[in-house]
Amino acid sequence: MTRVIIVDDYRHTRERCAQLIQESGRYEIVAEFANASNVELPCMSGRVDFLLMDVCTADGESGLKMAEKLKPLYPNIKILMMTSMPERSFSPRARAAGCEGFWYKESSVGLVDVMDQIVEGKTVFPDEGELPNVCLGRINSSDITDRELQVLRLLAEDKSYQEISAEMGISVNTVKDHIKRMCAKTDLSIRQLVISAVEHRLIMPNY
Amino acid sequence: MKLEASYFADLGGIVALAALYLAFFYNVSLKLRRNRGWKSISFAILGSGLQLANLAGLIAVFNLRHGSAETVWNAVPAPPIVRQFLIAEGILVSVFLIATGFVVHDRRKSAQTLTTDSIAEAVMNLPSGLCFAAADGRIVLSNTVMRSQTMRITGKPLTDANEAWESLLRASQEPEETCTDSFLLRDGGQTWVYRREYLEIDGKQYQHICSSDLSERVMLVEALRTVNDKIEQQNKRTRRLISEIIIKKSEEEILNMQHRVHHDVGQCIVMAREYLQQPPSREMLLQAIQRWEQTFCFHSDTPQTQTRQEREEEICQSAEFMRCRVLFRGKRPETESYYLLYLSAVREALSNAIRHGKATVVYVDGVQEKRMLEVVISDNSSVRVNAVSEGVGLSVLRKRLEAAGVQMDIDTRDGVRLRLCFPNEVKQ
Numbered sequence: 315m316t317r318v319i320i321v322d323d324y325r326h327t328r329e330r331c332a333q334l335i336q337e338s339g340r341y342e343i344v345a346e347f348a349n350a351s352n353v354e355l356p357c358m359s360g361r362v363d364f365l366l367m368d369v370c371t372a373d374g375e376s377g378l379k380m381a382e383k384l385k386p387l388y389p390n391i392k393i394l395m396m397t398s399m400p401e402r403s404f405s406p407r408a409r410a411a412g413c414e415g416f417w418y419k420e421s422s423v424g425l426v427d428v429m430d431q432i433v434e435g436k437t438v439f440p441d442e443g444e445l446p447n448v449c450l451g452r453i454n455s456s457d458i459t460d461r462e463l464q465v466l467r468l469l470a471e472d473k474s475y476q477e478i479s480a481e482m483g484i485s486v487n488t489v490k491d492h493i494k495r496m497c498a499k500t501d502l503s504i505r506q507l508v509i510s511a512v513e514h515r516l517i518m519p520n521y
Numbered sequence: 522m523k524l525e526a527s528y529f530a531d532l533g534g535i536v537a538l539a540a541l542y543l544a545f546f547y548n549v550s551l552k553l554r555r556n557r558g559w560k561s562i563s564f565a566i567l568g569s570g571l572q573l574a575n576l577a578g579l580i581a582v583f584n585l586r587h588g589s590a591e592t593v594w595n596a597v598p599a600p601p602i603v604r605q606f607l608i609a610e611g612i613l614v615s616v617f618l619i620a621t622g623f624v625v626h627d628r629r630k631s632a633q634t635l636t637t638d639s640i641a642e643a644v645m646n647l648p649s650g651l652c653f654a655a656a657d658g659r660i661v662l663s664n665t666v667m668r669s670q671t672m673r674i675t676g677k678p679l680t681d682a683n684e685a686w687e688s689l690l691r692a693s694q695e696p697e698e699t700c701t702d703s704f705l706l707r708d709g710g711q712t713w714v715y716r717r718e719y720l721e722i723d724g725k726q727y728q729h730i731c732s733s734d735l736s737e738r739v740m741l742v743e744a745l746r747t748v749n750d751k752i753e754q755q756n757k758r759t760r761r762l763i764s765e766i767i768i769k770k771s772e773e774e775i776l777n778m779q780h781r782v783h784h785d786v787g788q789c790i791v792m793a794r795e796y797l798q799q800p801p802s803r804e805m806l807l808q809a810i811q812r813w814e815q816t817f818c819f820h821s822d823t824p825q826t827q828t829r830q831e832r833e834e835e836i837c838q839s840a841e842f843m844r845c846r847v848l849f850r851g852k853r854p855e856t857e858s859y860y861l862l863y864l865s866a867v868r869e870a871l872s873n874a875i876r877h878g879k880a881t882v883v884y885v886d887g888v889q890e891k892r893m894l895e896v897v898i899s900d901n902s903s904v905r906v907n908a909v910s911e912g913v914g915l916s917v918l919r920k921r922l923e924a925a926g927v928q929m930d931i932d933t934r935d936g937v938r939l940r941l942c943f944p945n946e947v948k949q
Binding site for chain 2: 329336345347348349359373
């Protein structure tokens with residue numbers, strides 16, 4: 315029986331996940347936490363095989379940051395990150411942290427199926443088409459390119475054009491070009507665009 | 522010659538010594554059989570020589586004291602016929618004793634040696650069925666159990682192994698559970714498993730058929746299956762009950778939320794109406810604005826925060842994994858941002874206490890001192906340190922605390938104590 319800990323700030327989500335997982339009969343829920351900071355000691359105890367962890371957990375604690383911390387220390391514990399946020403960087407970050415999977419809560423793929431595959435030793439990450447979409451002005455978030463989104467993310471972090479160009483290794487003019495293109499596509503001003511992206515959780519710099 | 526008491530005493534001594542000598546010789550022979558090293562052989566020769574010399578010496582002394590054996594014998598007061606009878610009886614008894622000794626020795630030897638007969642006897646008396654046959658079915662060796670089972674089940678004597686196997690397979694009546702080289706067969710109240718293997722000895726093919734009694738194991742498996750079924754039923758009932766409880770709780774929560782929304786929004790509307798009817802004081806206006814903000818922030822889609830008790834319980838639950846208890850005592854910071862820092866400090870101290878001090882209890886004591894809240898985090902660790910080097914966790918915590926104006930000190934005088942001073946707590 316695989317021993318699982320569920321971390322999610324919403325009690326209903328935790329309970330629903332626990333119910334689904336327990337119904338399979340292959341997993342045992344050993345604990346449920348709302349805050350990702352609390353999983354460190356259970357992992358240290360060696361009584362956990364699987365972490366099902368939300369990216370955004372209680373009190374603003376990031377599940378991803380916790381996964382980045384735990385994975386090198388406890389490589390045998392399988393970690394499946396989950397979220398309902400449309401933030402695109404979560405999945406690649408989870409992969410880079412060494413997590414075995416990433417699951418969108420609205421995904422058509424069942425949670426238990428994903429967990430089964432991970433327990434079998436596979437890694438499960440969503441395809442491009444599975445990314446949640448939000449509306450930004452006239453377009454969907456999927457119409458924004460990764461580079462444009464990166465510029466938008468740095469703008470949301472209150473970086474200047476010079477800082478953005480230095481960080482991305484491009485010229486200031488290219489930064490301005492990206493911004494112009496986004497504004498033209500969405501029919502929004504740059505300020506409206508940043509606000510809209512943060513409001514729709516396309517950009518979540520704190521996690 | 523007159524027989525004296527000393528004669529019988531000396532004779533008894535010789536007989537006892539002779540018996541001792543025989544016992545010694547027997548032990549030496551057993552030892553030699555196990556170990557034929559030069560030490561054992563030397564010991565046997567020397568010991569036997571000494572014993573024989575001792576015995577010969579004693580017989581010589583006896584002769585010197587009592588005359589020759591013939592003289593002694595003639596002195597026994599008995600008629601000649603009785604003497605002859607005694608001689609004959611003595612010879613017979615000696616022969617009988619020697620013969621018995623040989624028989625006993627042979628029996629012991631045969632019991633310890635593997636022979637064709639002993640193997641055949643063991644095979645015959647095996648509690649399991651056993652049969653070795655050539656590839657064409659000709660029986661090479663079969664035991665009583667196998668023969669009697671075959672006769673009872675198939676109604677034919679065991680003459681051809683292939684034919685018997687086919688008949689037993691048909692009698693098993695469980696074709697769906699069988700494979701060609703193994704099947705289960707119910708014989709009366711017993712369950713037997715039959716297995717067939719092929720061997721190659723000296724280039725010739727043989728088949729080895731064996732049957733074992735699985736009745737006890739089958740009974741145990743059936744009992745276990747019954748228990749598992751019961752447990753599965755109970756689990757189903759429990760899961761159903763849990764689902765029902767969750768649904769009930771959700772409905773209850775939705776109702777509570779609806780009630781709260783109704784109540785809070787209603788209060789806001791009443792306050793707004795009062796304001797519109799007669800403009801209130803500045804304080805009342807601020808109160809109304811605060812009320813509106815609180816209400817609509819609470820009912821917006823921001824994640825619901827846990828209560829303080831839930832947060833502390835979660836830390837305790839986490840510590841329990843490491844068999845450690847956390848005791849929150851006294852005051853906690855009132856301000857939310859300070860309270861979050863307070864919990865971060867508890868987590869860090871708890872982790873260090875378990876990791877480095879093997880602590881089983883961690884105490885978190887908060888004391889209000891004038892306008893400042895002092896929190897001391899200590900533990901029951903027996904590990905004593907002179908100084909604490911701040912790792913990544915502690916230094917990050919220190920930065921976060923100091924950025925918020927909270928003072929952090931580490932005291933190592935009586936165990937490791939983390940002291941936090943939250944300023945202006947009352948004012949906040």
